[in-house]
Amino acid sequence: MLTPDENTHWMQLALEQASKGVGTTSPNPPVGAVIVKDGKVIGKGWHQKAGAPHAEREAIADALQQHPQEALNGASIYVTLEPCSSHGRTPPCTEGILATGITRVVYGSQDPNPKHAGAAKTIMQSAGLEVHSGVHRGECDKLIRPFTKVQKTGLPWVILKSAISLDGKTTRPPGEGQWLSSSESRQLVQNLRYQSDAIITGGNTLRVDNPSLTLRPSNPSNKEQPWRMIITRGKKEALPQHCQLFSDEHANRTLVQEQGDIISALKTLANKGCNSVLVEAGGTLMAAFLREAHADELVVFYAPMLTGGDDLGFGELAPEVDLEEQQFTRIGSDIMLRATIKKTNSPQLAYPESLHKM
């Protein structure tokens, strides 16, 4: 029996492994695993992308590359998520673990799919393994929130990215330059895009800013460009066809949702395998996401200036929203707030389908 401190230590290592996959695993969640024997890590791995081996199999392969098969006898495996127990694009990890001689399995989150939740535990306990579940569940659950949301609601996790001046504007007046001047802030937005499967913008932002919404210039793991979804209140034909999203080399990654229909746009993206989407749009579309309770997280850059402009910003459009898990971070000359949106009910329960159309 290991102490809680030892469990913490090994699960932290598994979480570190898992975090390497954030942004590339959808529609799967990021998962990490470490194999421990006699107080030492003998194998580790993380899930890199859908279709590639799961974290448990990566860790087992890593162990076998460095050690003889016998090294796994009596070892423990720490996994951030309950091992899969059914055949998907790869065979079940429970089988992989049982084949090794590993005698102890410690995992954090339960499988969010109610059909599979706890199934691995039963299988492995029946085979005589020692199984501990829910170890550091809070952190493990947080890591797979986007996956969990898709599993439970059919809609991806939505992060709103915005900036706000001291006079409450979200953009500068035309011709006054961009919001985020520090290179640190620009890099951070790139990281957010990298961790997202799609970027949503509005027809108005398309007309005014003609953004590219791509990963640039560095894309460490050669990740496929995120989907770019334009939500417009009008028709696709009314959008400027010469803009970058329709004409650049990634034009095949651009989607359009008409009639300002947020929920249809989100369903489309979930069906394309998106777990996590980033909204980079003006106040009107942002406020609509908030009103319709589709936003899960907010990233706001505070710009220490008064613009004197007449941009409405969120204006009178935003509902009352309480935030939790607020984290303030100094980013170059800016302050970034990252927080989750407090919900009393799931959007499905609180907002009947008929309300989801703008």
Place this chain on the structure above:
Amino acid sequence: MLTPDENTHWMQLALEQASKGVGTTSPNPPVGAVIVKDGKVIGKGWHQKAGAPHAEREAIADALQQHPQEALNGASIYVTLEPCSSHGRTPPCTEGILATGITRVVYGSQDPNPKHAGAAKTIMQSAGLEVHSGVHRGECDKLIRPFTKVQKTGLPWVILKSAISLDGKTTRPPGEGQWLSSSESRQLVQNLRYQSDAIITGGNTLRVDNPSLTLRPSNPSNKEQPWRMIITRGKKEALPQHCQLFSDEHANRTLVQEQGDIISALKTLANKGCNSVLVEAGGTLMAAFLREAHADELVVFYAPMLTGGDDLGFGELAPEVDLEEQQFTRIGSDIMLRATIKKTNSPQLAYPESLHKM
């Protein structure tokens, strides 16, 4: 000859002394002094309030209380501001220094009054003393900015205090409680009031909030309550006469300025000896201070929430304003921004008198 490092060290100590007087010295500036002999502080002091001894005399008295008169022979005195050379409510400090045997005078800021600037230097050099001016002038000048502004413009230094939500509001909807819930933020506002000679509010805030605008509950140096100036667009008679500002025990410290006349209100306060005033008001009056270029500094508490209210905040009323010296500080669960307002011209030059009426 002392090294720059030694000068820095002693002037920092003098600045620490001076900072003890911030909030209580008006219409005088805060000033600090230390007397150094053979690498040791032999006396220190700060100006506590108008009519009380100046910092130099406090430091000399402190030295003489601990040492024989001879200890001052050949000593150095570090003062944050050029010693006074004319008779005010107390005799000139130049005389006090010359009477001691001090042979070296190091000061930071020059006297902002052009009639006296540099006069002390000439007097003391003529008497054979070694005089260094402008040592750590930046920090020393910053400490006396409010005094300097009054000397040069006849108007006090104005700090706008505000809060802003993520939807750009400066207040919560009625019945939703106060902005700043953390006790740390409330304490910080108390500190700002303590460092101010007057608090300005608007007629509307008076009607809606009925604030007391007093120092409470602790008032470490028994400072007199700051003046409370109500700027109303209408007549005094139209204000609610039962409100705290007219009926509490400090009612004799309440002033009213009619017709929204900011410059007259500021002149009135300067004439009452105020160097520094704090504006705690709604967006409309705040924006008027900005438009008329009377604001010097901004203190904003970022409230990480969306109110969903219809308060206009600064709304479309505020002009474009660039800030400098931005400092972000975590205060309990809030982030505070403190910054000075960048000015291209002095308000006198940029805004002719006729524009100062609302």
